[in-house]
Amino acid sequence: MTTSEFDSYFPAEYAGPRRRRRRGAARDLAARGSDWLTGRARGRGEQPVVPVPEFSSYYGQGVVKAVPWKHEISVYLFTGGVAGGSGLLAVGAHLAGRDALRTSARLTALAAAGASGVALIADLGRPERFLNMLRTLKLTSPMSVGTWIFSGYSTSAGLAAACEVDRLLGGRRGGPGLPVLGALLRPFDAVGTAGLALFSAPLAAYTAVLLSDTATPVWFESRRHLPQVFVSSAALASGGVQMVLLPTGAAGPARRLAALGALGDLVAVHRLEQHLEHEGVLEPLHTGHPGTMMRTAKACVLGGGLGALAAGALRGTPAG
Template identity: 50%
Template sequence: MTSEYDSYRPPDTGKKKRRGGRGGGPGGRGKRGGMFAGRRGGGDGSREMPMVEDVEFTSYYGRPIVKHAPWGSPIALYLFLGGMAGGCGLLALGAQLTGRATLRRNTRLTALGAIGVGAAALVADLGRPERFLNMMRTLKVTSPMSLGSWILSGYSAGAGVTAVNEIDRLLGERLPLGPLRRLLRFAEAPAGFEAALFATPLAAYTAVLLADTATPTWNAARNELPFVFVSSASLAAAGSAMVTTPVAETMPARILAALGVTGDVVAMRALKENMHPVEAEPLEEGPSGAKLEWAERLAIAGGIGAVVGGGNRIVAAASGLSLMAASALTRFGFLEAGIESTKDPKYVVEPQKARLAERRARGVTDDSITTGA
């Protein structure tokens, strides 16, 4: 019989070993016999040929160390639309307080449409609608998903009341509301404040949800990712307002666009710099890296257009579309980058080794990572 290890065996000299006695065998005491043959007669083991080649660490049978999150395009769409809805809630409140009726109407309607389609995408990913209702049975402050369900519901309530008022006015009060119309008008202003109260958490909680997983790239970005998502939400909301609203009322949206672009670029650069190079690799390479690179380009182009040419209707609309595309690419890119980082064990092992070496260099030997090392 032969095996793949035959090539590592020393050549056969053709001499037969003697059984027993002084010359060989398990009970012999000769220089070449017995279990200590490799340690006597000048043998120190240096002549032995390795049976296993030096290999680089991968994982158990080449399988991923971390299981990827089972999220696809519906969740990416929810991430984008949820951010847009949150940004529109803030813009709608600003328009409400400054008397910009058209901007107020458009941002409220955009918020309702975004949150409606986003919630449908979330339910589609869950598989059954009752799964979303099950998350509403309790409030768990340590669970981003539980808090996110309540944030989404709270925002939807206020956004729904304000949007119904706008639709009723847009149709000349032809909706069959009856006595409910007076109640809706009375609740309109408080509902606008209530929606704005949940707007920023709605834009940011999805970043916390991603970072709270064991996915290497998402978890490594936990400190800066909420700032990236809030800035991205500002781009989407400002862009949608610039597309749908006359330039005479888009000044708040243009200011929000400039702030959003600045925050997005700065937060993204800080995020990558504070990550291990291996953890940041999916953000810079492959399809996800290409999406994020184009997101930055479109954000900068849209921001320049909003500031320089925002007074022109065509330029404003083009800039708004650019900002919305940048926001969408950011959300899709981050989702794909995280999933990509679960496919290769190096995204888990190499940063851990670097953190261990850093602790040892600082003399830390009594924590859960370096103990016994």
């Protein structure tokens, strides 16, 4: 009898004594005929030589392409959130007559928007790529809408900050004020405030829509919950910045906003993880370096929220 290297793919012909078929056992006639013709019933016949394929990669490459983001995108997202939250704080402080908080929030909003724009352009590589997005408005494109939101916010923040600098230089009290532009800008203070009220919340949320507009499973499945996470983190970050910049007595609204942002962030992330677990794509957020970053972020958010609640009581100053 000849042997071949392929003989190992065939099962042994003898698999023990046959058991008698029980009387009355019903089998499909077509299946019985197929087994008899192929010899499968006797342990012989055609057997698969190639193992059952399991799809795990595409020619050795990962099925999901890794995102090419660098640290510039992290800076862009963080400073964009700070800008959006600071804009809302500036509007609230303006309406409530809190001069110190209004001044700090307006200047922070402009600085954060500038840093966010620099980081975005650094990631794009060339400034004209950002300018090209302003040639048209496409409502079905998150990137196009986001570009216009960012531009509208930056213009409003710049106008409000310029009016604030003019006020700091005494322009509203008979002083020199901002050279040349001071007298022209003063009537537009309300316009800058209205622009911040209009664009601040969309600025904090649009990046979540932009990131989830992808085929990457984790980002795509997060599209319903990610805006809540981004808005909450923007409130937490902007409130924390004002807590650092202002005395405790003047930072009461910022402190409350930070505490609410921390609570909202923890709840939104929990709901997001529940949804991702239900969809079967939660593992990337809980393993390896991303898992470590996620656990660290949760601890920082919890600590920041508790610190915001305790700051006023520990310093013995009114929360106002």
